[in-house]
Amino acid sequence: MKKHVLVIALILIAALATPLFAQGATETAAAGFVPSKDIEWFVTSSPGGGSDIYTRIIADIMTRLNLVNGQTFLVTNKTDGGGEVGRLQVSRVTAGKIADHTLLTFNSGDHGPMLKNTANRIANFTPIAVMAVDKQLLYIGEYAKYKTFAEVIAAVKAGKNIVIAGSKGDDIATYELLVKELGFTQNQISFITNDATSAAITSILGGHVDLVMSKPAAADQYVAAGKLVPILALANSRFTGNLAAAPTLSEVGAYNNVENPIWRGVVAPASMSAEAAAFWSSAFEAVSKSEAWLNEYISKYKLVSEFKNSVQAKAYMEKFEADYLKSLGK
Incomplete structure (x- = not known):
């Protein structure tokens, strides 16, 4: 008799516990996440x-x-x-x-x-x-009047106005740092803001601006094709590979490097x-x-x-x- 009671008790405990364990497993699955749609x-x-x-x-x-x-x-x-x-x-x-x-x-x-x-x-x-x-560089295009950044500086000192095309946000901030370090005004070196670097690159490819500011990714295919040439690394050290020829600002003259990571x-x-x-x-x-x-x-x-x-x-x-x-x- 006692043995039967013990068996029944064990069955009841198991029956009661099963929903609890099942519920716990469901909650564990629900607690996770994997993408289930686009x-x-x-x-x-x-x-x-x-x-x-x-x-x-x-x-x-x-x-x-x-x-x-x-x-x-x-x-x-x-x-x-x-x-x-x-x-x-x-x-x-x-x-x-x-x-x-x-x-x-x-x-x-x-x-x-x-x-x-x-x-x-x-x-x-x-x-x-x-x-x-990421960091930026300045590039010239096929129709560039100035082949080096030293020539750009000389042109500004001679009274020429220089136009840089770039994207919004960080490009504007880097441009402002550059103009300040050079000791020029934003009228002497102006900046045209585009929604994306791709649009800025289009403008220099058409010969509409003097320089374009870009990170390496957006300019890569144009550098490889010879359509863009980097002339200034906006960083504390030179880039590598096909961008290595671009000097930093301190290499161009008596300036501090400009970098805006x-x-x-x-x-x-x-x-x-x-x-x-x-x-x-x-x-x-x-x-x-x-x-x-x-x-x-x-x-x-x-x-x-x-x-x-x-x-x-x-x-x-x-x-x-x-x-x-x-x-x-x-």
């Missing part, structure tokens, strides 16, 4: 620019490494309002599943103008990762779930450690690989924001 990835510059190249290379590597559960990246170039419309659109995504499948390419050249011109802040996003640090990262809507943010941060880390990333992006376009996960990226972007706002007196 991923919409916004880029707030035009096709062919540095941010666009960066985005498409990462999307391609993630697909090849099978990091996104067989889902497709839909890259959307949203350039309206200097990119502010695209950033605002992503910050306002609230639907959970859509938020978990939405990414935004975001760099210091986007962050600065956003802080300066709008009320949008990093708190309206979920930082996912920082991937690399640009970090390249990714954010998502603030409403993205913690599970999705963790998934994406890990996926970007996997890309950063891949041979494809080092060979097809970092080495090819002369960047510095500098991965920061979601927690580190959040702190990094928040500090950038605080420092930038302080510089604006806000």
